[in-house]
Amino acid sequence: MWKILAALSLAVALSSGQPVLAQTKAPATSRSAASLECSRQADEKGLHGKARKHFRSKCKKEARKGA
Numbered sequence: 001m002w003k004i005l006a007a008l009s010l011a012v013a014l015s016s017g018q019p020v021l022a023q024t025k026a027p028a029t030s031r032s033a034a035s036l037e038c039s040r041q042a043d044e045k046g047l048h049g050k051a052r053k054h055f056r057s058k059c060k061k062e063a064r065k066g067a
Contacts, residue, residue, distance in 0.1 A: 032060075034063035034064070035056075035060060038056045038059035041055075041059060042055050042056055042059075
């Protein structure tokens with residue numbers, strides 16, 4: 001079933017004249033130094049899921065206050 005859907009998606013993409021990869025790639029975003037640092041700290045603590053999201057949110061908020 002998924003092969004049929006993939007083939008149909010490819011056919012639509014090719015007929016629209018748009019590059020196939022451009023439709024599947026997420027746009028590149030630049031991340032702030034604070035965001036990268038908070039991610040590094042979360043990695044060191046081994047945080048995942050909701051705990052990681054909460055930690056990063058709090059960390060970035062503190063970084064904004066300190067700047």
